[in-house]
Amino acid sequence: MADFSILETIKLEHVPESYSVHVAVFRDVENATYLHQQLLARNADFEYALIDAGVITSRLQVLSAAFKAITVQLAGTMKTPNMHSELVYSLSPTNNISESYRRYGITPTSRNLVIVKIIVTPPVPLAAIAAPEAAETTSAAGTKPPLTAQNVEKHLLTHVQGKPVPFTDQTLSDLTDWGRVRKYYKLNGVGWLDGIKDQAAKNSEMDMLVMGGMALRGV
Amino acid sequence: MATDSATHQFPLPAILEYPSSTPPELITQGAEGRLYKSTYLLPSIPCALKYRPPKPWRHPVLDARLTRHRILSEARNLAKCRREGVPVPNVYAVDESAGWLMMEWIAGDPVRVAINEWLQRRRDDERAQGRTGDAVVEGKGEADADLVALLRRIGAAVGRMHKVGIVHGDLTTSNMMLKPWERGKEPANGHNVESDGLLEGEIVIIDFGLASQSTSEEDRAVDLYVLERAFASTHPRAEKLFTAILEDAYREAFKQAPVVLKKLEDVRMRGRKRSMLG
Ligand SMILES: Nc1ncnc2c1ncn2[C@@H]1O[C@H](COP(=O)(O)OP(=O)(O)OP(=O)(O)O)[C@@H](O)[C@H]1O
Numbered sequence: 001m002a003d004f005s006i007l008e009t010i011k012l013e014h015v016p017e018s019y020s021v022h023v024a025v026f027r028d029v030e031n032a033t034y035l036h037q038q039l040l041a042r043n044a045d046f047e048y049a050l051i052d053a054g055v056i057t058s059r060l061q062v063l064s065a066a067f068k069a070i071t072v073q074l075a076g077t078m079k080t081p082n083m084h085s086e087l088v089y090s091l092s093p094t095n096n097i098s099e100s101y102r103r104y105g106i107t108p109t110s111r112n113l114v115i116v117k118i119i120v121t122p123p124v125p126l127a128a129i130a131a132p133e134a135a136e137t138t139s140a141a142g143t144k145p146p147l148t149a150q151n152v153e154k155h156l157l158t159h160v161q162g163k164p165v166p167f168t169d170q171t172l173s174d175l176t177d178w179g180r181v182r183k184y185y186k187l188n189g190v191g192w193l194d195g196i197k198d199q200a201a202k203n204s205e206m207d208m209l210v211m212g213g214m215a216l217r218g219v
Numbered sequence: 220m221a222t223d224s225a226t227h228q229f230p231l232p233a234i235l236e237y238p239s240s241t242p243p244e245l246i247t248q249g250a251e252g253r254l255y256k257s258t259y260l261l262p263s264i265p266c267a268l269k270y271r272p273p274k275p276w277r278h279p280v281l282d283a284r285l286t287r288h289r290i291l292s293e294a295r296n297l298a299k300c301r302r303e304g305v306p307v308p309n310v311y312a313v314d315e316s317a318g319w320l321m322m323e324w325i326a327g328d329p330v331r332v333a334i335n336e337w338l339q340r341r342r343d344d345e346r347a348q349g350r351t352g353d354a355v356v357e358g359k360g361e362a363d364a365d366l367v368a369l370l371r372r373i374g375a376a377v378g379r380m381h382k383v384g385i386v387h388g389d390l391t392t393s394n395m396m397l398k399p400w401e402r403g404k405e406p407a408n409g410h411n412v413e414s415d416g417l418l419e420g421e422i423v424i425i426d427f428g429l430a431s432q433s434t435s436e437e438d439r440a441v442d443l444y445v446l447e448r449a450f451a452s453t454h455p456r457a458e459k460l461f462t463a464i465l466e467d468a469y470r471e472a473f474k475q476a477p478v479v480l481k482k483l484e485d486v487r488m489r490g491r492k493r494s495m496l497g
Contacts, residue, residue, distance in 0.1 A: 063261070068312065071312070212309050
């Protein structure tokens with residue numbers, strides 16, 4: 001067993017008590033194709049935000065996307081089928097949904113994954129969920145084991161063939177593909193960044209711009 | 220607690236009703252909006268939330284449209300500044316329909332407060348030496364070096380903002396924060412280790428509620444003029460010095476600056492005529 005919890009549970013500020021965010025990171029994943037297929041098949045057991053770790057710069061970026069997905073769901077203005085797809089979409093600074101899945105979500109060639117599960121207890125009544133497609137993905141509830149962090153962790157360990165690592169800024173930055181981050185978040189034209197000599201300071205400035213880009217999506 | 224009663228005087232925006240590790244604190248209550256200090260994502264990350272509540276005296280459709288427009292415009296201008304390297308709070312989250320904007324909390328005091336403390340300390344020193352303590356600050360010698368350096372940083376920050384095509388609309392020393400230096404950001408030679416440190420820190424421009432995108436020399440000159448008048452009324456003893464240093468640092472910030480400063484003379488002239496008539 002690892003000496004850290006594979007699934008870290010986080011309570012975000014300013015979201016309802018009933019929402020909890022659970023995050024795991026897996027390196028050297030062997031079965032990305034299989035996992036990707038489960039998403040395409042809309043297998044409700046795999047309702048996760050499966051994120052390609054290459055586009056992730058920090059814990060805060062992931063948590064920002066989770067926060068946005070939750071607030072958008074609460075406001076009833078989701079643009080995608082569920083909170084988890086909304087989370088992936090929230091990573092994007094542009095309005096193109098399918099592009100956001102391709103760029104930030106798992107692809108068959110992904111090697112490292114950040115996986116997020118948002119659990120709502122008690123579950124939100126279906127009527128409160130705005131996007132109609134969401135209904136079918138939760139309709140099978142009741143026949144399944146209850147959605148708890150423990151069961152989620154068990155499910156991930158069973159189905160993700162990879163090496164769990166802790167959800168820390170350190171492990172995330174080891175997996176960051178700055179070339180993609182710079183491209184997707186349009187940081188290549190930002191000349192003053194290159195003037196920052198201290199690498200940590202530069203990364204944290206880029207992280208801020210990434211989060212700013214996400215916050216400003218489409219506005 | 221004072222903040223508690225202040226907080227409960229008005230209904231909070233829905234987002235702040237959800238639980239947080241510390242209760243949101245109402246910082247200012249203006250005619251148009253309120254500013255809260257709260258937390259973003261984690262208890263360790265402070266944020267500023269600007270909320271523009273519905274105005275019951277305005278037509279609801281018009282009110283909603285205006286609020287959306289203002290929140291979005293402030294968010295866009297902040298984001299543009301940030302990307303282009305102008306020191307402003309980063310935008311964390313926006314809900315224009317709910318009328319709020321969440322951004323990075325900037326630690327430190329407004330520049331106005333820091334300068335006033337510095338001037339007060341200077342006055343005390345002068346009095347201790349048997350002088351009246353209301354001498355004009357001339358910017359000469361070691362004693363004034365910190366103020367001169369600060370004014371240069373203000374001129375440079377405003378110049379950079381104008382350079383990227385944003386005018387602020389309400390430039391005052393209250394709308395600039397003096398943020399404690401972060402590791403690696405303090406200027407190598409621009410700061411004085413011997414000093415009392417009152418004026419140390421990075422200039423961060425805040426409150427983009429009236430900002431707009433413009434590259435017009437007239438708009439830029441008006442920005443400078445508003446700052447100059449605000450400075451003169453809050454810190455009269457340093458007015459002359461301010462004008463000289465600000466212009467100097469501003470001039471170095473971008474190519475069109477000299478034209479803007481020329482325009483500033485016209486704007487000042489109009490201002491004087493107006494005050495003579497009024
Ligand atoms: N990001 C921030 N970090 C720290 N303090 C802030 C921040 N933004 C604002 N403040 C504090 O709150 C005060 C009010 O903020 P601000 O000037 O933006 O609001 P306002 O005047 O109510 O807005 P507006 O002029 O757009 O109606 C500031 O003078 C400052 O002291």
